[in-house]
Amino acid sequence: MKILVPLKRVIDYHVRIKVKADGSGIDTNQVKMSINPFDEIAIEAAVQLKEQGIAHSIVLVSIGEDACQESLRAGLALGADCAIHIKTNSPLSPFVVASLLKEVVEREKPDCVIAGKQAIDGDHNQVGQMLAGLLNWPQATFASAILVKQNNPRVFEVTREVDGGSTTIEIDLPAVITTDLRLNIPRYATLPELMKAKHKPLTVLMPDEFSVKITPHIERLSVRTPAARKKGVRLKTVAELVDVLKHTEGLL
């Protein structure tokens, strides 16, 4: 079984982001970048399926600027076998990303795509569902557990984290799964694996090798910093707190 994992390079989640003064976007200059945390979880899920003998190969795909290759190498060091970089500097909507991934799926013919549930920069939470729709494949979003059916490895039992609880479904492959935080804890790459990753195949493709048109159908007009909350007050005692709640805020 072959698994495809799309991976986005994003600002590291520890970084306190800054909006550019001209309101055109977020300042990425000299900022630490990482693999989107949900995509690390997706790679880990794929690697675990490989360790269980279910999957035999893992292909990574990243769409974006040159530096994506660094993230792809980091992903290869986590246990993926080969990588594809679709090189573009254009702003990409989730729909365009999903459309490009659809063509990658048609070329690579994976049995399963495991994507992150959301990229923590745009917070869209769309690509996996869109890809499933474009391919007309079943989807299991927000996965917190993936079990392979004993009697039929072409069926996955997936537990999904939904509002109000969790739901378990069975999906027939080929399918798209998107990962939630509790699916697993990604491993760290070891030094030998980092070395090995340098020699794993990484193919670079240009968008004009695809039939997808990269259009700004969803256009960003501006970005702003949200209104700051007013400065708070420090209290010393619980009695003060109750007093404030009751008298100042009239909440009790």
Place this chain on the structure above:
Amino acid sequence: MSVLLLAEHNNQHLSTSMENCLGAAQQITNTVDILVAGYQCGAVAKEASELPVRQVLVADNLCYEYGFAENTAPLIATLAKPYSHIMAPASTFGKDIIPRLGALLGVGVLSDVITILDERTIERPIYAGNAIETVKSHDPIILMTIRPTAFQSACKSTQPAEIIPIDTVIEASGVHFCSHSATTSKRPELSSAQVVVCGGRGLKSKEQFALAFELADSLGAALGATRAAVDAGFVPNDYQVGQTGKIIAPQLYIGIGISGAIQHIAGIKDSKIIIAINHDENAPIFDVADYGLLADLFTAVPELIQLLRDKGEKSC
């Protein structure tokens, strides 16, 4: 212009967030239809018809029982043509279905809309709410998921809307329901509660987390938690509040034993009043708190519960 709003429900009741989504839709037009897809969902259709909408479309069939995206999205696609906009709440339900619908219609989706500026232009949070982007859609039909806490709810209507049955049957292929484990609680629902108590890793153990439950109950509040508290097994996953959990905007939020990571703050910063109890004076949650109490929670919270109880007794 006209909006089709996808109803979130459990085949018995309409989710309360629908009133807020309708409030959002009405900022675009008063011509709003609601689609109820489900099984034996007549009561939901009736509730929906009491909202100020034009029509309630009801696809009541066994195949729609679990709200699978695999058949709900194509069902909506068959109905989409006359509408300029299709909306759903930005919940796990809406986010599962609407992007798949986008794929079928060949258009993008605006997720987590918090402001509608005009029929094509909206604001939405990015980077866990640390920035707000204004985006314009040039798509022929505009798909949105609405963050309910950002919109006022629409009023009930005086005249019931017409209910129109939809007979289209689409089987969801390749996906089968196994089980659902619902978190049942007598407390108010987290995303719509007026008062929310959230507990963090500072509560130390599942047993000690009971203190957060006790505080919530003494305030009639809903209970939420941080990811760290969920990961530690103190509470089920759907208690998680934050960037990747629930977004809340209550009148009063009380966070106990929570450091205030940006991913958690993303889910609470639209609360009217934020109160934090933490024994670390440098905890970042104090930067967003209206009132910060620097104290050990294991002494402060029991004292708070006691004072709240005394107050309760005095006032009756």
